[in-house]
Amino acid sequence: MKNVVALAGGVGGAKLVLGLAHNLPTENLTVIVNTGDDFTHLGLRICPDVDTICYTLAGLSNQTSGWGRKDDTWNCLKSLIKLDSLSWFQIGDKDLALHLERTRLLALGQDLTQVTQTLCEKLDVKTIVYPMTNEKVSTIIETDEYGDLPFQEYFVKHQFRPKLRNYKFEGIKNAKLTNETKKALNQADIVVICPSNPWLSIMPILEVENCKEILSKKTTIAVSPIVGNSAIKGPAAKIFFELGIVPSAFEVARIYKEIIKGYVLDTKNQNECDTISSWGIIPFVTDTIMSNESSKKRLAADVFRFAVKILEESTT
Amino acid sequence: MKNVVALAGGVGGAKLVLGLAHNLPTENLTVIVNTGDDFTHLGLRICPDVDTICYTLAGLSNQTSGWGRKDDTWNCLKSLIKLDSLSWFQIGDKDLALHLERTRLLALGQDLTQVTQTLCEKLDVKTIVYPMTNEKVSTIIETDEYGDLPFQEYFVKHQFRPKLRNYKFEGIKNAKLTNETKKALNQADIVVICPSNPWLSIMPILEVENCKEILSKKTTIAVSPIVGNSAIKGPAAKIFFELGIVPSAFEVARIYKEIIKGYVLDTKNQNECDTISSWGIIPFVTDTIMSNESSKKRLAADVFRFAVKILEESTT
Numbered sequence: 001m002k003n004v005v006a007l008a009g010g011v012g013g014a015k016l017v018l019g020l021a022h023n024l025p026t027e028n029l030t031v032i033v034n035t036g037d038d039f040t041h042l043g044l045r046i047c048p049d050v051d052t053i054c055y056t057l058a059g060l061s062n063q064t065s066g067w068g069r070k071d072d073t074w075n076c077l078k079s080l081i082k083l084d085s086l087s088w089f090q091i092g093d094k095d096l097a098l099h100l101e102r103t104r105l106l107a108l109g110q111d112l113t114q115v116t117q118t119l120c121e122k123l124d125v126k127t128i129v130y131p132m133t134n135e136k137v138s139t140i141i142e143t144d145e146y147g148d149l150p151f152q153e154y155f156v157k158h159q160f161r162p163k164l165r166n167y168k169f170e171g172i173k174n175a176k177l178t179n180e181t182k183k184a185l186n187q188a189d190i191v192v193i194c195p196s197n198p199w200l201s202i203m204p205i206l207e208v209e210n211c212k213e214i215l216s217k218k219t220t221i222a223v224s225p226i227v228g229n230s231a232i233k234g235p236a237a238k239i240f241f242e243l244g245i246v247p248s249a250f251e252v253a254r255i256y257k258e259i260i261k262g263y264v265l266d267t268k269n270q271n272e273c274d275t276i277s278s279w280g281i282i283p284f285v286t287d288t289i290m291s292n293e294s295s296k297k298r299l300a301a302d303v304f305r306f307a308v309k310i311l312e313e314s315t316t
Numbered sequence: 317m318k319n320v321v322a323l324a325g326g327v328g329g330a331k332l333v334l335g336l337a338h339n340l341p342t343e344n345l346t347v348i349v350n351t352g353d354d355f356t357h358l359g360l361r362i363c364p365d366v367d368t369i370c371y372t373l374a375g376l377s378n379q380t381s382g383w384g385r386k387d388d389t390w391n392c393l394k395s396l397i398k399l400d401s402l403s404w405f406q407i408g409d410k411d412l413a414l415h416l417e418r419t420r421l422l423a424l425g426q427d428l429t430q431v432t433q434t435l436c437e438k439l440d441v442k443t444i445v446y447p448m449t450n451e452k453v454s455t456i457i458e459t460d461e462y463g464d465l466p467f468q469e470y471f472v473k474h475q476f477r478p479k480l481r482n483y484k485f486e487g488i489k490n491a492k493l494t495n496e497t498k499k500a501l502n503q504a505d506i507v508v509i510c511p512s513n514p515w516l517s518i519m520p521i522l523e524v525e526n527c528k529e530i531l532s533k534k535t536t537i538a539v540s541p542i543v544g545n546s547a548i549k550g551p552a553a554k555i556f557f558e559l560g561i562v563p564s565a566f567e568v569a570r571i572y573k574e575i576i577k578g579y580v581l582d583t584k585n586q587n588e589c590d591t592i593s594s595w596g597i598i599p600f601v602t603d604t605i606m607s608n609e610s611s612k613k614r615l616a617a618d619v620f621r622f623a624v625k626i627l628e629e630s631t632t
Contacts, residue, residue, distance in 0.1 A: 042416045079413030083438045093409040097395030100358045122399045
């Protein structure tokens with residue numbers, strides 16, 4: 001069986017990761033997750049993308065909201081509101097436990113990789129999930145309206161309304177691939193870049209140390225988060241416009257141009273295949289919308305088969 | 317109207333404080349609360365005695381358990397248990413908000429007095445509640461079985477089962493009376509030592525700086541936490557036995573001997589009045605069990621009248 005590493009951000013990434021987990025033996029899938037949107041809130045270390053991936057794999061995610069746990073309650077939050085405390089980042093009572101325990105384990109001196117492994121075990125998540133790095137990286141959104149905004153303030157507090165002028169990943173220069181992510185990447189036959197926001201969810205992972213260089217030597221394929229010219233969820237399409245670019249599948253592929261060998265795009269973007277091919281990237285057109293369990297599995301199976309085909313063609 | 321300062325620990329103290337709050341104008345009552353049993357749990361600064369006092373005054377306390385909030389839920393705790401996290405100290409979902417907000421405000425650099433004032437305002441507590449000090453003091457219980465135990469581990473985790481060999485207040489030498497407690501004590505006409513555990517709830521307050529000396533110059537009276545030879549709640553009677561003393565009201569009075577002018581004891585301990593009188597302390601016998609709102613008010617009114625009488629007799 002081929003070893004697959006998936007790079008993922010939040011919701012879109014989690015959907016494909018779940019599909020991959022259904023298609024691959026546990027030992028052949030490793031997920032490396034963006035931690036650029038991690039932050040400290042009410043003294044708690046919160047890793048929104050890691051949490052979304054873990055809750056999704058554990059069958060605990062709230063699929064309606066796209067964040068937090070299903071069937072959660074809000075009694076702590078309601079009491080925080082009565083105390084005029086911070087309440088813009090909504091944490092459910094059950095969800096709180098994960099952040100408390102992560103913060104506790106980190107305070108004991110464990111690194112984020114160890115802590116994530118422990119939490120995955122307790123949540124009965126079999127798939128290996130690694131944070132992209134153990135160092136702190138903070139995605140900062142530069143806006144005219146509010147100046148520099150930490151990602152969660154931009155994304156949640158301001159509901160990604162402010163115009164993004166630019167973005168940066170604070171701490172990225174000191175961020176190292178971990179022994180675990182290095183080993184997983186080295187052993188990977190295939191790397192799948194999930195349909196997450198290319199700048200804000202995937203780029204932080206690619207910018208860690210020599211990650212890009214490693215991926216460029218692998219059978220790396222990406223899945224487009226753009227359908228037609230909009231994003232299924234989140235600010236990706238809006239940011240394209242703000243950067244002066246009409247959103248499209250090939251504009252995402254352009255970002256990954258130097259590292260991907262294959263690119264999966266939606267049937268609605270079929271006419272973009274020529275552009276992608278002209279860059280030496282093999283396109284694969286399919287329905288990329290994952291609205292239920294079976295479409296997640298189906299897309300993941302398609303993506304895997306497509307990648308295996310590229311891999312096999314490149315080695316013969 | 318006379319100014320009253322009440323010194324209080326947890327449950328017993330809270331009951332009398334509530335009674336005093338019903339009997340006195342807001343501006344004439346200040347409560348100074350033990351913080352020796354404060355601790356950090358799951359990264360949260362928890363002040364059990366301050367919380368009990370504040371929740372009681374806010375009408376939010378759980379009177380059945382004697383700690384936490386009434387009508388609380390336990391979803392975070394249940395999730396912590398599933399994560400094999402720390403769960404021996406049970407924090408309800410609503411209760412959590414208070415600890416999160418306190419920890420957040422302390423991290424912003426506010427001192428515990430300011431933070432407590434803010435939290436009281438938000439909880440709509442009108443009575444002035446001060447922690448005994450802003451510095452950290454940790455009551456440590458010395459046991460044969462487990463060695464040195466921080467108070468909450470002794471009290472909650474081990475349900476005060478281990479035999480107490482001795483106790484100490486770590487950090488007490490660096491603890492200062494705050495400007496607020498100094499002012500309240502200086503302006504006090506009457507100081508009431510509430511029926512809390514004399515060693516573990518009241519002694520830490522008395523040991524802060526020159527608190528004892530200030531009290532010895534005031535009309536200070538204490539209310540016995542012992543009825544017959546048992547304590548209404550908590551380990552007071554058990555500790556007496558472990559220290560080789562048969563528990564009684566006068567044994568508590570002996571602890572306060574140098575600072576109190578009057579002593580309120582239960583009708584069940586009436587025959588101890590002679591001993592107390594022989595130390596120059598004026599005894600006052602009444603029913604000290606506060607099982608409902610009216611008995612709290614009634615005892616508080618009795619205590620206040622008794623103190624005023626001593627005060628007036630001493631000044632004429």
